Structures are given as structure tokens and as C-alpha cells.
Amino acid sequence: MADHNHELPEMTKNQALVYGALNSAQAPLSAYTILDQLREEGFRAPLQVYRALDKLVEFGVVHKLESLNAFVACAHPDCYSHETVAFTICEKCGQVAEVNDDKLGGRLEKIAAAGDFALRRSIIELRGICAVCRG
Amino acid sequence: MADHNHELPEMTKNQALVYGALNSAQAPLSAYTILDQLREEGFRAPLQVYRALDKLVEFGVVHKLESLNAFVACAHPDCYSHETVAFTICEKCGQVAEVNDDKLGGRLEKIAAAGDFALRRSIIELRGICAVCRG
DNA sequence: GATGTGATGTTATTATGTAACGTTATTGCG
DNA sequence: CGCAATAACGTTACATAATAACATCACATC
Structure with a gap:
């Protein structure tokens, strides 16, 4: 059985923006799609997205789909059965x-x-x- | 149990060159590494490699490693347990x-x-x- | 205030993969 | 054979994915 911890990790502003984009998406998003969606929030370069994604994947709240080169929010980010x-x-x-x-x-x-x-x-x-x- | 068929599929010249490169490699190769290795054989553009790879994957004699963006020859290309x-x-x-x-x-x-x-x-x-x- | 650490911003570059177009080879068939 | 159909090939240009290198900023600690 999985251990549970109903706390999301502390996120920086950029991480929260990227995570929000993935959470409200109905399908996996590529890093560049995320970048385009966040231009109005001040994003200008791919690295801003990739750095946030790296952390989010490390936290376990985002997964990378290797065969799509795209990312999704974890379906149950509030537990640790990752x-x-x-x-x-x-x-x-x-x-x-x-x-x-x-x-x-x-x-x-x-x-x-x-x-x-x-x-x-x-x-x-x-x-x-x-x-x-x-x- | 797997069915066996000790015939490799018919290959074109380019397919054979790409397959040969993968077979003699000790590790997975990226498409661009293959391209560089085959420049002496007349390869000049990525598409020549990708088209051959597509067919070889379709034949089942080459696999793509999605998390590496690289390709390997199948360990037992002479059988159909793919x-x-x-x-x-x-x-x-x-x-x-x-x-x-x-x-x-x-x-x-x-x-x-x-x-x-x-x-x-x-x-x-x-x-x-x-x-x-x-x- | 000096220092360390982690996140950020920016430019440029590398790596991976396709689109579009035309040409050549081969095959099958009337 | 002549001809259409199909598949492979070659080339240029382009699109997408990811990283390198470097400077800066925010913040905590001593």
C-alpha cells in the first residue's frame, strides 16, 4: 500500500506556473507548448521551462512521456506511490x-x-x- | 513459444548499411552518429538514415530506445518473438x-x-x- | 557585510526529427 | 515492349527538442 502525504512540495513561481499549465491541460504538453502558454507570464526561453520541469519531475508531481517528448501532471500528486x-x-x-x-x-x-x-x-x-x- | 524464421527481410542498400552499423556497434547509436559513420558510403542527409531506420523498426530487426533517442539491432532478429x-x-x-x-x-x-x-x-x-x- | 546556495534570465548552440519536392529503380500488367 | 504504379532515393530547407555558458538576483546564515 502506498504511503500518503497530502502536501504538495514548495514550489517557486516558475515551477508553479509550469505545474499549473500541465494541470489544466487535457493532454500531455511539450516543453515548447508550455513555453508558448507562459509567454504572457514573462517566459522567454526554453530553459525556464526545462528547469522547472526538472524540479517537478524530481518532486514526483510531473512525469515525462519519453515516447512523446512531452510531460503530464501526476494523476495523484498528493501521494508518494510514484x-x-x-x-x-x-x-x-x-x-x-x-x-x-x-x-x-x-x-x-x-x-x-x-x-x-x-x-x-x-x-x-x-x-x-x-x-x-x-x- | 516463439515462432522462428531464420530469414532476414530483404533489405535495400541503405537499410543494409544502417543495419550493419547498428550490428557492429557495442552500444545504441543515435541517427546522427549513424549518419556520420556512413558518410564514406555516400550518406549526406539525416533522412537517409531515418527512412532506413523506419523500415528496420517496421521489420522488427531494430528497436528504438525512446529514453535515449537511439537505436539498437534486435538481439535475435532471426525470430519473430518481437x-x-x-x-x-x-x-x-x-x-x-x-x-x-x-x-x-x-x-x-x-x-x-x-x-x-x-x-x-x-x-x-x-x-x-x-x-x-x-x- | 561577506558568503554560500539555489533560482532566474539571456544568448547562442547542439541535437533530433520532418516537410516538401523532384528523381530514380523496380515491378506488374495490358 | 510500353506504360503506369509504387517504393526507394537524394537534396534543401525547416521544425522541434534540449543544453552550454555566463551573468544576475534573492535569500539565508554566520
């Missing part, structure tokens, strides 16, 4: 869903152990067609 | 190992089924430290 997060990515509508599956985590740990591999983080992205798009 | 391939990626030495684990495939299918999601392909990349680097 170990093995998987995503389903619809290749038709772009919808992304976060999946937490304990058995999957166990399986990955076994694979790592079998290869004498010290696992740090897992990237699990399932690409296909979502229920809505299948009709 | 369904659910996982990779361990050492963040210290860069070594990549291909892992085939039937139970993992089953687990992912269950996750997809639970979400009424039609799974097309899975991206599984385990990042950490390999046995050699741990000493």
Missing part, C-alpha cells in the same frame, strides 16, 4: 492515462534482479487505441 | 540489454484489457546500474 508508473497512450486521440499496477512493479523488479541490475526508474508506455476511439 | 521487448539501460556505462519475458507481456496485456485499451506496442525501458558497473 515507484512504477505506467501510461497508456492513445495514438488516435492523444489521451494519456496513468496506470498504477503493483504486480507490474513486482515483475519489473524480478527482471532486474535476474539480470543483477540495480533498477532506478522504469519507463512503461503502452501505445494503442483507447476505449473511446474504438467506439 | 512482441514485448524490454531493455535494461545502464546509466553509468551505457550498456543496453534486451530482455524477453513472457510474464511481463502477459501482465501488460492484462493492464490494457482492464482499461479496454487496444495495445499496439509497449515501451519498456529499465534504467539503473548494470552488474559490471556495480562491481
